Every structure is written in structure tokens, then in C-alpha cells.
Amino acid sequence: MPANLPPEAKAKYAKYLDAKTTEEKIRALEEFISAVPKHKGTENLMLWARKKLAQLRQELEDEKRRKRSGGGGIRYMVQKTGAAQVAVIGPPNTGKSTLVHTLTGAKTVVADYPYATRLPAPGMLKFEDIQIQLVDTPSLMLDEPDSQWNNRIIGLARNADALLLVFSLDSPNLRDEIVSVLRILGDRGIEISKGKGYVYIERTRGVGDIKLYVNGRLRGFTEEDVRKLLREYRIYGANVYIEGEVTLDDVEKAVFTRTMFKPAVIVLNKADKSIYTRRELLGLRDVVPRDTPVLVGIARSGRGYENLGRVLFEKLGIIRIYTKEPNGEKAEQPLVLRKGATVLDVAKSVHSRLVKNFKYAKIWGPSAKYPGERTGLDHVVEDGDIVEIHA
Ligand SMILES: Nc1nc2c(ncn2[C@@H]2O[C@H](COP(=O)(O)OP(=O)(O)O)[C@@H](O)[C@H]2O)c(=O)[nH]1
Ligand SMILES: [Mg+2]
Missing domain, CATH: 3.10.20.30 (Beta-grasp domain)
Structure with a gap:
């Protein structure tokens, strides 16, 4: 960064933003990709664009399949009830369903084979005088990060107010699994930490007006620079939310990846079968954002999760x-x-x-x-x- 895109590429991007159907989006994105010069500065952008293209192609296939089978299909979203909704997400067999059952009493599908849970299932976790809804979800496929299966789970994550990311301490690949899950989320625009700064661009229809809501510091640029940049991408109406310390590069990145922030708590489960020392667990801190709480426990008995309600409450803000x-x-x-x-x-x-x-x-x-x-x-x-x- 900065990408310094030629006007032609920016115009193509505008076309992509305005595309309505999945097919139109695919075509526009292909055109955009071929208009972007390939060099170091555009590497991240290309990575993002190719990922997005793969996802769109998946979506198109899924749409076609649904049409062939006469539409309908199962409802995957879970109605929110209580003070907040928390999606329980993670790799197979980590104890997500067990945890939701132990903490809420909800009937969930628990099994010692992977992908036993096929549908999301809600349960209510009591915290003092409020209830927090936990939603058990099917496991993420880590070796097929861009699959339609994962898209649906990410849809649940997007809809939730916070995430409970569950991993298992009996897995030799724990570190990689944490990295993979955070990447699967990040690739689809879900960040669990605001890091140093955070930009979110919400496009508004109608009369052209770019409004900035700044709660932090613009590093080396002015609000007028933001308007100029967005106009180059043919974005004339938008609300731009800026928090923390942000550069103009960060703003340009936000044009391409619509990042949303979901607070998260990480659970390292199956402490009774842990193959890690305390020291090794502390070493995981470099793949977990500083502001993300980590709880260690045993889902079968609930041990270690006594404070989960409070931790979630605080993280939910x-x-x-x-x-x-x-x-x-x-x-x-x-x-x-x-x-x-x-x-x-x-x-x-x-x-x-x-x-x-x-x-x-x-x-x-x-x-x-x-x-x-x-x-x-x-x-x-x-x-x-x-x-x-x-x-
Ligand atoms: N030893 C041990 N086993 C657990 C724990 N939590 C879950 N399990 C077992 O792990 C297997 C997978 O659990 P499940 O909740 O279905 O995992 P999910 O795929 O993440 O929903 C089941 O056999 C559970 O009984 C735990 O804390 N300790
Ligand atoms: Mg399950």
C-alpha cells in the first residue's frame, strides 16, 4: 500500500460496487482484476480480490443449486433473544455443542465424530439478571476455508453480537487452528480486534455526501483527503467511521474490504486432556489479539467457565x-x-x-x-x- 490504482481500475471497481446480481459482480470483479497493475503495492489488494471472486463463484453455484431443487431450503439464521447473541464457532470436535449444553441446558448434538452438528441451535446463558443467547454452530472446515459450508457459519458470526471461539487442548495443531479460524473470519471481513485503528465505510444512497465520524486521530491526512480518495472510487455518498489511529492507506483498504468488528472470547477446551504446558499456552498470546480474553476449561463439567457470563458481558460492551x-x-x-x-x-x-x-x-x-x-x-x-x- 498504497495501491495507487490507475483511473481505469478505480472505475472498474465502482462498477463492481454497483453490480446487483452475483453474475454481474463476478464479471465486474474479473474486469477489475485484469485492470490492476501487478506489483508489490497491489499484492494485498489482489489477494483480497481473488478470494472474493472465489467466494462469489461459490455463491453463484449455490444459487443455481437452490433454484434446481425448487428454492426453499433450511433457515440458517437464529432469531435473537435475550440481551445479546453470541455465536459459538470453531473447528470440529472441540466441544462447542457440549459447552452450549452444559452452560444453557439446551439440547445440542454432541458426538465423538466431526460435523455431527448440522444446524445452529440456541440456548440461554444466565448472567446475573440477564440472559445471553449462545448459538451452537456446525464446525468450520479448516482445510476448505472458502467453502459454502463455511460461508453459512460466517453468516451466523456476522449476525451475532460477539463470538465465542472454541479450540481443543488435545489438538497438536492448536496454534495453526487458531490462526486458520482468525484468517477464515478475516478473509470475510470479520476482525475480532480493532488493533490500533479501525475504519468502516458505510455507503449511503441518494444525494452525494461523505460524512466522517472521527473518534481518534488521522495520521498525516485530512478529512478532505478522505473525500477526494472516495470520489476517485466514484463513491459520493458514505458514512466513514474512524476509530483510533488511522492512515490514509487504512481508509483505502476499507474501500476494498468491508471489515466489521466482532468482539470475541477464546475458549481452550478439554483441559482434562491437554497436551500443553502452562508456558506453551502463554506462548499462544502472539497469535491471539491482546484484548481477547482466553478461558481454559472442561466443557463436560463446566469447570473453568464459571465466569464466562461476566467475561462475555464485558466484551459485548x-x-x-x-x-x-x-x-x-x-x-x-x-x-x-x-x-x-x-x-x-x-x-x-x-x-x-x-x-x-x-x-x-x-x-x-x-x-x-x-x-x-x-x-x-x-x-x-x-x-x-x-x-x-x-x-
Ligand atoms: N475430555 C473431554 N471431552 C470433551 C470435552 N468437551 C467435549 N468433549 C467430547 O468431545 C467430543 C466432541 O464434542 P462436541 O461437543 O460434539 O464437539 P463440537 O463438534 O465442537 O460440537 C464429544 O465426544 C464430547 O463428549 C471436554 O472438556 N473434555
Ligand atoms: Mg457440535
Whole structure:
């Protein structure tokens, strides 16, 4: 990087972005690939483009197969319930189904042969006064990273709020397996860590307007440079979200790979059959992002996973807010909101009327300077707060 693409290639890319059907996308991407000059600076880009092309071809085949068999097919998505949805993902036989069963009581398919689980299955994990939905999924095929089978599992990952990545300590290839799973996710635009910086470009339809939401630092470029760059790719309407420290190269990369961030927790299971020393496990830190918690345990008994609820809760970045009517009792069930939410978000999730007629709020709990502090709509609430809205 930077790719420094010739205008022709950029124009082809714009065509790819606008393509509607899978067939159109394939054709446009092929044209784009042949218009990109091959050199060191475009290596990553070509790698991404070829992967994407392989995936699109798979998708096309799948679409054709579905048409031949008269459409329909099984529903693969799992309806979200509870405070958040966590997809349990990993290589075969690592104990995913056992873990979901032990922690939630859900009936899952457990077997000592690979790929026994054919369909996703949800269960509810209790954490204090909320429930977190765990979704058991079929195992990833590590030796066929771009398979349609994996695409479906990645679809579940994309739809979830967080991932629980499960590996087995009796596998001699543990390190490679972790790397493979993270790569399978990364190749499809799912990162489990924001690293130093993070860019996400959301294209908007309609009137041309590029809006930047910067929560960090632009290293060596201005907002105008971003607009100029995107216009070169014929992108005239977009919301660009920037977090942390980011270069213009990072922004250009985000044009090509639509990266989304999914917080994750890693589970190293079958501790009772572990072939690793403590020291060797600590050595795995260089393939696991620093901000990703790692739990070691035994799924059959649940040992080692006693704190999984809290760890997931914290990683999900959610908070619990208890509403209260003036002179009433605090609600038993909390509202679940994102970290950083304000009184406005609280009011909105109760009733739009509360926003329109808002006078002030009274707060008890961690975010209150003193019990019953009076605040406006922009007050940032924290986990455990009690909020009373006066309207
Ligand atoms: N020793 C041991 N075996 C386990 C553990 N967790 C799961 N298993 C066994 O490993 C096999 C695969 O488990 P399963 O949950 O179906 O794995 P999945 O393919 O990842 O869903 C089954 O025979 C389980 O009984 C564990 O913590 N320790
Ligand atoms: Mg299973």
C-alpha cells in the first residue's frame, strides 16, 4: 500500500460496487482484476480480490443449486433473544455443542465424530439478571476455508453480537487452528480486534455526501483527503467511521474490504486432556489479539467457565439500566444498552413521548455524582444505573 490504482481500475471497481446480481459482480470483479497493475503495492489488494471472486463463484453455484431443487431450503439464521447473541464457532470436535449444553441446558448434538452438528441451535446463558443467547454452530472446515459450508457459519458470526471461539487442548495443531479460524473470519471481513485503528465505510444512497465520524486521530491526512480518495472510487455518498489511529492507506483498504468488528472470547477446551504446558499456552498470546480474553476449561463439567457470563458481558460492551417511575419502584428487568449510551437513549427505548416531553432525569448509581443527581439528555449512563425520567 498504497495501491495507487490507475483511473481505469478505480472505475472498474465502482462498477463492481454497483453490480446487483452475483453474475454481474463476478464479471465486474474479473474486469477489475485484469485492470490492476501487478506489483508489490497491489499484492494485498489482489489477494483480497481473488478470494472474493472465489467466494462469489461459490455463491453463484449455490444459487443455481437452490433454484434446481425448487428454492426453499433450511433457515440458517437464529432469531435473537435475550440481551445479546453470541455465536459459538470453531473447528470440529472441540466441544462447542457440549459447552452450549452444559452452560444453557439446551439440547445440542454432541458426538465423538466431526460435523455431527448440522444446524445452529440456541440456548440461554444466565448472567446475573440477564440472559445471553449462545448459538451452537456446525464446525468450520479448516482445510476448505472458502467453502459454502463455511460461508453459512460466517453468516451466523456476522449476525451475532460477539463470538465465542472454541479450540481443543488435545489438538497438536492448536496454534495453526487458531490462526486458520482468525484468517477464515478475516478473509470475510470479520476482525475480532480493532488493533490500533479501525475504519468502516458505510455507503449511503441518494444525494452525494461523505460524512466522517472521527473518534481518534488521522495520521498525516485530512478529512478532505478522505473525500477526494472516495470520489476517485466514484463513491459520493458514505458514512466513514474512524476509530483510533488511522492512515490514509487504512481508509483505502476499507474501500476494498468491508471489515466489521466482532468482539470475541477464546475458549481452550478439554483441559482434562491437554497436551500443553502452562508456558506453551502463554506462548499462544502472539497469535491471539491482546484484548481477547482466553478461558481454559472442561466443557463436560463446566469447570473453568464459571465466569464466562461476566467475561462475555464485558466484551459485548453492554450495560444494564433500570428505569423507575417517579415515586415508583425500580424496574426488575433492566434495559440493555451499549456502553456510552446517554439518558436520551434510555428515554428513546422506553417511549418516544419521553424524548419529546423530556424535562429532566434523576439518576442513582455508578454514573451519579450523588444519589438522585438531576441531569439532561446528554448524561452518559453506566451499568447498574437507575434512571427516573420526568416529562
Ligand atoms: N475430555 C473431554 N471431552 C470433551 C470435552 N468437551 C467435549 N468433549 C467430547 O468431545 C467430543 C466432541 O464434542 P462436541 O461437543 O460434539 O464437539 P463440537 O463438534 O465442537 O460440537 C464429544 O465426544 C464430547 O463428549 C471436554 O472438556 N473434555
Ligand atoms: Mg457440535
